[in-house]
Amino acid sequence: MDKLIITGNGPADGEVWASGAKNAALPILCATLLAEEPVTIGNLPHLQDITTTLELLGHLGLEPVMGEKMTIQLNGAQVRHCDAPYELVKKMRASILVLGPLLAHFGHADVSLPGGCAIGSRPVDLHIRGLEAMGAEIRVEGGYIRARVDGRLRGGTIFFDTVTVTGTENLLMAATLAEGTTVLENAAREPEVVDLAECLIAMGAKIRGHGSDTITIEGVERLHGCYHDVMPDRIETGTFLVAAAVTRGRVRVRRTRADLLEAVLAKLEEAGATITSGDDWIEADMGGRRPRAVNVRTAPYPAFPTDMQAQFVALNAVAEGTARVVETIFENRFMHVQELNRMGAKIALEGNTAVVTGVERLSGAPVMATDLRASASLVVAAMMADGESLVDRIYHIDRGYECIEEKLQLLGANIRRIPG
Ligand SMILES: CC(=O)N[C@H]1[C@@H](OP(=O)(O)OP(=O)(O)OC[C@H]2O[C@@H](n3ccc(=O)[nH]c3=O)[C@H](O)[C@@H]2O)O[C@H](CO)[C@@H](O)[C@@H]1O
Numbered sequence: 001m002d003k004l005i006i007t008g009n010g011p012a013d014g015e016v017w018a019s020g021a022k023n024a025a026l027p028i029l030c031a032t033l034l035a036e037e038p039v040t041i042g043n044l045p046h047l048q049d050i051t052t053t054l055e056l057l058g059h060l061g062l063e064p065v066m067g068e069k070m071t072i073q074l075n076g077a078q079v080r081h082c083d084a085p086y087e088l089v090k091k092m093r094a095s096i097l098v099l100g101p102l103l104a105h106f107g108h109a110d111v112s113l114p115g116g117c118a119i120g121s122r123p124v125d126l127h128i129r130g131l132e133a134m135g136a137e138i139r140v141e142g143g144y145i146r147a148r149v150d151g152r153l154r155g156g157t158i159f160f161d162t163v164t165v166t167g168t169e170n171l172l173m174a175a176t177l178a179e180g181t182t183v184l185e186n187a188a189r190e191p192e193v194v195d196l197a198e199c200l201i202a203m204g205a206k207i208r209g210h211g212s213d214t215i216t217i218e219g220v221e222r223l224h225g226c227y228h229d230v231m232p233d234r235i236e237t238g239t240f241l242v243a244a245a246v247t248r249g250r251v252r253v254r255r256t257r258a259d260l261l262e263a264v265l266a267k268l269e270e271a272g273a274t275i276t277s278g279d280d281w282i283e284a285d286m287g288g289r290r291p292r293a294v295n296v297r298t299a300p301y302p303a304f305p306t307d308m309q310a311q312f313v314a315l316n317a318v319a320e321g322t323a324r325v326v327e328t329i330f331e332n333r334f335m336h337v338q339e340l341n342r343m344g345a346k347i348a349l350e351g352n353t354a355v356v357t358g359v360e361r362l363s364g365a366p367v368m369a370t371d372l373r374a375s376a377s378l379v380v381a382a383m384m385a386d387g388e389s390l391v392d393r394i395y396h397i398d399r400g401y402e403c404i405e406e407k408l409q410l411l412g413a414n415i416r417r418i419p420g
């Protein structure tokens with residue numbers, strides 16, 4: 001297992017680029033299953049989760065054609081099997097995103113239940129209930145979701161009890177080929193849902209309202225090929241900007257978009273960063289100042305994203321003052337707290353709230369990555385700690401951060417990978 005060794009060396013200073021967004025690329029790759037013709041996806045990030053998705057699509061029969069600059073062409077007409085086996089789903093929960101497209105296009109799908117993960121139980125009941133409301137017959141047996149439909153799925157109104165990102169994406173994809181009109185209410189407004197909808201529209205789908213909490217889809221009989229570039233990764237962008245805040249430095253992120261990160265940028269400003277941005281870049285400059293503590297409460301977009309919570313716990317760990325960080329989306333997303341405390345942080349957990357009292361300095365320590373964003377918070381904290389930190393189990397970070405050590409080196413970090 002690879003590890004990262006980081007020696008805290010003061011302010012991050014420099015420029016880095018944002019890769020394509022993992023959480024947009026995954027549903028978009030799965031959406032290619034809906035088309036009758038080749039779909040080409042550009043700006044794909046080079047990540048373990050993308051490799052896992054291509055493995056899964058390969059298992060279904062698709063033969064990805066790699067182009068230049070992380071461009072991949074996939075042809076939904078090549079599907080030979082309609083099952084997502086446990087071996088692949090256990091590596092990546094987002095494999096559930098093949099359920100809607102397979103069912104809508106081929107009338108059946110057997111997808112392993114993803115189960116929980118380090119951050120929570122993460123059920124998929126709303127995906128299943130929504131597809132049933134569209135006429136699918138679904139049995140859950142032997143750890144698999146077995147879904148069938150006679151003819152086409154049927155449109156209807158579906159109300160989500162809870163805002164679910166991949167749930168919205170699964171039903172959005174399924175509805176594109178359904179008979180009649182589907183209305184998704186209390187739908188996720190996340191920018192990744194919008195990016196998926198735009199790719200589907202380029203494939204010939206009839207969708208309106210994406211980006212709001214009511215999405216209307218008029219089903220069509222077939223979808224065609226298209227070219228689509230994946231949007232920039234707002235969470236990766238935010239993580240680099242937090243690195244500037246934690247280390248009292250200055251970081252400019254290129255190939256990104258400030259409009260995707262309003263809640264995060266507002267919190268960085270509250271912490272004392274000067275934020276400037278242009279069409280495709282954002283800069284955070286702390287001017288050598290220690291960050292101020294900032295309260296954070298996670299909630300669905302456009303509120304503060306749960307995927308940035310761990311990084312803001314790291315920021316507050318070295319800030320002036322005490323902050324309350326409230327996690328409202330996942331019931332167990334504080335695994336980084338114990339590890340940060342091993343580095344000298346003062347964080348107390350009270351139910352779904354981390355009460356973080358900033359300390360002047362952290363000290364390097366061996367720590368363990370437990371999930372994707374927890375790993376990012378440990379890496380960022382280690383950049384500001386005295387001495388050396390060894391971050392173990394970084395396969396979590398490789399799921400979602402492209403070339404993490406090379407990119408942080410561009411910002412001046414003393415970080416290297418030890419292959420395991
Ligand atoms: C691949 C991807 O895009 N992952 C993102 C997606 O995960 P994911 O789509 O899995 O997260 P959801 O939005 O579905 O989860 C939100 C909440 O709804 C609950 N829920 C969800 C579905 C369901 O059927 N029943 C149910 O109860 C979940 O347990 C959770 O408490 O959105 C999360 C919330 O922004 C992000 O942290 C993840 O990075």
Ligand SMILES: C=C(OP(=O)(O)O)C(=O)O
Nearest residue numbers: 023093094307372373400
């Ligand atoms: C939780 C995340 O991803 P996933 O839903 O793939 O586990 C994340 O990207 O922070």
